[in-house]
Amino acid sequence: MPAVTLKIEKLVAGGLGLARDEHGVLLVRGALPGETVRADVREAKGVRQGRVVDVLEASADRVRAPDMPTVDLAHATYAAQLRFKRDFVAEALTRIAKLEHAVGETVPSPRAWAYRNGAQYLVTPRGLAYRERRGHEPLTFTRDPLVMEAVQDVTVRVDAALLAPATEVAFRASRDTGEVVAALIGAGRPAEHLRAADHLMDAGVVGVSLAQPAGRRFSAGVKLIAGEGEVRDHFGRVTLSVSATGFAQVNPEAAGLAYGRAAELAGRGRIALDLYGGSGAIGRHLAGQFERVVVVDVAQEALARGRRDAQLEGLRNVSFRHVHDAAFPDADVIVVDPPRAGLDAATRDGIDGSVAGRLVYVSCDPATWARDVGDLVRRGWRLGEVTPHDFYPQTSHVEVVSVLSRG
Numbered sequence: 001m002p003a004v005t006l007k008i009e010k011l012v013a014g015g016l017g018l019a020r021d022e023h024g025v026l027l028v029r030g031a032l033p034g035e036t037v038r039a040d041v042r043e044a045k046g047v048r049q050g051r052v053v054d055v056l057e058a059s060a061d062r063v064r065a066p067d068m069p070t071v072d073l074a075h076a077t078y079a080a081q082l083r084f085k086r087d088f089v090a091e092a093l094t095r096i097a098k099l100e101h102a103v104g105e106t107v108p109s110p111r112a113w114a115y116r117n118g119a120q121y122l123v124t125p126r127g128l129a130y131r132e133r134r135g136h137e138p139l140t141f142t143r144d145p146l147v148m149e150a151v152q153d154v155t156v157r158v159d160a161a162l163l164a165p166a167t168e169v170a171f172r173a174s175r176d177t178g179e180v181v182a183a184l185i186g187a188g189r190p191a192e193h194l195r196a197a198d199h200l201m202d203a204g205v206v207g208v209s210l211a212q213p214a215g216r217r218f219s220a221g222v223k224l225i226a227g228e229g230e231v232r233d234h235f236g237r238v239t240l241s242v243s244a245t246g247f248a249q250v251n252p253e254a255a256g257l258a259y260g261r262a263a264e265l266a267g268r269g270r271i272a273l274d275l276y277g278g279s280g281a282i283g284r285h286l287a288g289q290f291e292r293v294v295v296v297d298v299a300q301e302a303l304a305r306g307r308r309d310a311q312l313e314g315l316r317n318v319s320f321r322h323v324h325d326a327a328f329p330d331a332d333v334i335v336v337d338p339p340r341a342g343l344d345a346a347t348r349d350g351i352d353g354s355v356a357g358r359l360v361y362v363s364c365d366p367a368t369w370a371r372d373v374g375d376l377v378r379r380g381w382r383l384g385e386v387t388p389h390d391f392y393p394q395t396s397h398v399e400v401v402s403v404l405s406r407g
Contacts, residue, residue, distance in 0.1 A: 003038045003039060003040050003041075003053050003054070004021065004038065004039060004041055004050075005036065005037070005038050005056065006019035006021065006026060006028060006031075006036070006037055006038075006039055006050070007019060007035075007036050008028065008031040008032060008033055008034065008035045008036075008037060009033065010033050010087075011031075011032070011033055011084050011087070011088075011396075012027065012088075012091070013088050013091070013092070013366065013367065013396065014027075014072070014396050015029070015072040015073045015084070015395070015396030016028060016029055016031075016049070017029075017030075017031030017032065017033070017035070017037075017052075019031070019039075023048070024047075024048075025047050025048075026039075026041060026047070026048045026049065026050055027047055027048070027049045027050070028041075028049070028050045028051065028052060029049070029050070029051045029052065029072065030051055030052035030072075030075060031052050032058075032059040032061055032062055032075065032076055032080075033059065034057075034059050035055060035056075035057055035058060035059050035062070036055075036056040036057035037052045037053075037054065037055050037056060038052070038053050038054040038056060039051060039052050039053060040053055059076075059080075061076045061077050061079075061080035062075055062076065063075060063076065063077055065394075066145060067139075068130060068139065068141065068144075068145075069130050069139055070130055070144075070146060070395070071146070071394040071395055072395055072396050073394055073395055073396050074394040074395075078108070078112045078393060081390070081393065081394070082105070082106040082108055082390060083106070084396075085106045085388050085390060085396075085398035086103055086104075086105060086106045086388050088366055088388075088396070088398055089103050089366045089386065089388045089398060089400055090103040092366035092367050092369070092370035093370050093373070093386070095370075096367055096370035096371055096374060097370040097371070097373050097374030097377070098374055099370075099373070099374060099377060099383065101383055101386060102386070103386045103387075103388065104385065104386060104387040104388070105387075105388075106387075106388040106389065106390055106398070107254075107257055107258070107261075107387060107388065107389045107390065108390055108393075109251055109253065109254040109390045109391065109392075109393045110253040110254060110257075111251075111253065111393070112393040112394070113145050113146065113393070113394070114145065114146070114147065114148055114149055114152070115146065115148070115250075115251045115253070115254065115393060116146045116147045116148060116151075116250045116251060117147075117148050117151070117172060117173045117174065117175065117233060117242070117250055117251070117252055118147075118151075118170070118171060118172040118173070118242075118244065118248070118250045119144060119146070119147045119151060119170070119171055119250070120168060120169070120170040120171075120185075121155075121168065121169055121170075122138050122167070122168055123160050123163045123164070123166050123167055123168055123169055124138050124140060124160060125160070125161065126140045126160075127140040127141070127142075127160045128140065128141065128155055128158060128160050128169070129141070130144075131168070141155075142155075142156060143155065143156060146394065147171070147173075148173045148175060150173040150174075150175075150178045150179070150180050151171045151173045151180055153204060154171065154180050154182075154200075154203050154204045154205055155171075157202075157203040157204060158199070158200065158203050159199065162195065162196060162199040163184065163196045163199065163200075164196065165186050165187065165188055165192060165193070165196075166184040166185060166186035166193060166196055167185060167186050167213065168184075168185040168186070169182060169183065169184055169185065169200075170182065170183040170185065170211075170244040170245065171183075171205070171244055172231060172242050172243055172244040172248075173231065173233075174231035174232060174233040174242070175233060175234075175252065175253075176232065176233050176234055176239075177231060177232070177233075179206045179228075179231045180204060180205045180206065180231070181205055181206060181207040181208070181209070181227075181228060181229060181230065181231055181243060181244050182200045182205045182207070182208050182209070182244055183208070183209040183210070183211050183222065183243075183244035183245045184196055184197065184200075184208060184209070184210050184211070185211045185212075185213055186210070186212075186213065187212060187213055190210055190223060190225045193210050193225060194225065194226075196208075197210075197225050197226040198226070200226075201226055201227060205227070206227050206228045206231070207224065207226060207227030207228035207229050207230075208224075208225055208226040208227060209222050209223060209224050209225065209229055209243070209244060209245060210222070210223050210224075210225050211223075211245055217245075222243075222245045222301075229243055230242060230243045230305070231243075233252050234252060234256065235248075235249070235252045235255050235256045235259060235281050236255070236256025236257065236259045236260045236281075236285060237256070237259075237260065237284075237285055238259075238280075238281065238284040238285060238309075238313075239309070239313075240279055240280075240281055240305070240309055241279070241305045241308065241309055242305075243305075246279075246299075246301050246302055246305060247278060247299065247302060248278070248279065248281070249281070249391060250391075251391045251392065254389060254390060254391045255281070255391060257389065258362060258389040258391070258399055258401050259281055259282050259285050260285060261387065261389075261401050262282055262285070262335060262337075262360050262362050262401055263282070263285035263286050263289065265358075265360045265384075265385060265401070265403040266286055266289065266290075266333045266335060266358065266360050267289070267332075267333060267358065268289045268290065269289070269290055269291075269332030269333060270290065270291045270292065270332055271290060271291065271292045271293075271294070271329050271330065271331045271332055272286045272289070272290040272292070272293045272294070272331055272332065272333050272334075272335065273293075273294050273296065273329060273331035273333070273334045273335070273356070274286065274293060274294065274295045274296065274335045274337075275296050275334060275335065275336045275337075275338075275347070276296075276297060276336055276337050276338045276339070277295035277296055277297050277306075277320075277335075277337070278295075278297050278299065278302040278303075278306070278337075279302045279303070279305040279306035279309065280295045280306035280309065280310065280318060280320065282335055282337060282362070283295040283306075283318055283335070284306075284309075284310065284313070284315065284318060286335070287315050287317055287318050290317070290332070290333075291317060292317050292319075292329070293317060293318045293319070294318075294319050294321060294329055294331070295318065295319065295320045295321070296320075296321050296322075296323050297320075297322070297323065298322065298323050300322060303320040303321070303322060306318075306320045307320050330354070330355045331354065331355070331356050332356060332357065332358070333356055333357070333358040333359070333360065334351055334354065334356045334358070334359050334360070335359075335360040335362070336351075336359065336360070336361050336362065337362040337363075338363070338368075339364070340364055340365040340368060341365075341368060342363065342365060342368025342369060342371060342372050343368075343372045348372060348375055348376065351376070352376065352379050352381075357405060357406050358403065358404070358405050358406075359376070359381065359403065359404045359405075360401075360402070360403050361373065361400075361401075361402045361403070361404065362399065362400070362401050362402075363399065363400045363402070364391075364397070364399055366398060366400055369400050369402070373402065373404065376404055377404070380406065381404040381405065381406060382404060382405050382406070383402065383403075383404050384402070384403040384404065384405060385401075385402060385403050386400065386401075386402045387400070387401050387402070388400055389401055
């Protein structure tokens with residue numbers, strides 16, 4: 001259908017501008033509140049969605065954005081992005097949790113660009129390309145402005161044609177040391193990927209792993225085929241080992257601020273339970289405040305990294321358990337940092353049935369966080385501090401650090 005002229009009322013989750021016409025609500029990508037835009041609109045079963053093709057009346061917050069599919073708020077000033085993200089959290093509280101509650105100002109990332117220590121790209125005949133696609137064709141690039149300079153310096157030296165038979169490549173860097181490790185994702189025996197590994201080493205990485213393609217990322221196993229498999233980097237007050245294939249937050253500086261605040265909200269006591277704790281980024285922040293810290297997760301790889309790091313630091317009061325093997329202790333405080341799906345009903349029941357008097361909830365999805373917080377408040381918990389944290393500048397993603405206590 002032809003482009004339509006729309007007035008944008010506000011931004012909603014996903015960085016989409018909300019507008020209305022005679023047929024109802026539309027959500028428009030690339031718009032800002034108060035703007036008048038022309039947008040291509042496509043029909044959908046749910047709410048119609050569109051994309052800005054021309055800005056007729058621009059917001060004072062609008063800036064020039066790079067043409068890349070991995071950003072959806074780069075067309076706004078960074079100050080405006082922080083305001084929008086606070087609004088996303090506040091709107092989730094009122095709409096989903098049905099709560100009227102104060103939300104703090106968004107804590108900014110120390111860096112608005114070149115903050116990511118990890119990224120994964122498609123390997124195409126024309127070069128490395130963004131995994132997130134706009135349209136049908138992968139978008140190739142020379143430098144990715146979201147990743148740390150150390151990764152940028154490697155990618156400009158990579159000839160994608162020499163990475164075959166890999167179909168994707170992942171990188172992870174350390175701002176502390178400047179070192180970069182890589183992982184090739186592709187079918188075949190390790191020997192078939194040695195030329196690609198040598199090329200990556202020549203391009204500046206210190207180690208290369210090989211992962212077989214799988215429906216769930218890196219679930220088919222990872223094998224080190226050259227050099228080092230991990231680098232070490234600071235996340236707040238702790239140093240973690242991170243790899244190109246294991247989960248860790250990609251903005252260590254911003255994550256460190258959130259982890260430090262989560263530890264402050266946890267207070268002090270005898271036992272702290274860190275659920276969805278991974279390699280212990282938050283749990284290790286708690287080590288000086290509790291006699292005992294138990295980190296629980298489903299990822300054996302992350303738990304193993306956490307044990308090694310804790311041993312290197314000489315931490316004797318932090319233990320790491322797989323969720324299937326964990327006999328949950330009677331904790332004074334429970335800290336949770338779940339995936340986007342949030343807490344399932346059984347976990348919420350377990351938290352509510354525990355003796356813990358405090359819950360620190362770190363979330364990467366305001367919608368599922370609000371659902372869970374609303375449920376716990378209805379059970380008698382009291383919501384305290386709610387503070388958005390920006391781990392992903394130039395995107396609509398926002399983290400939340402919050403605390404609940406028994407009512």
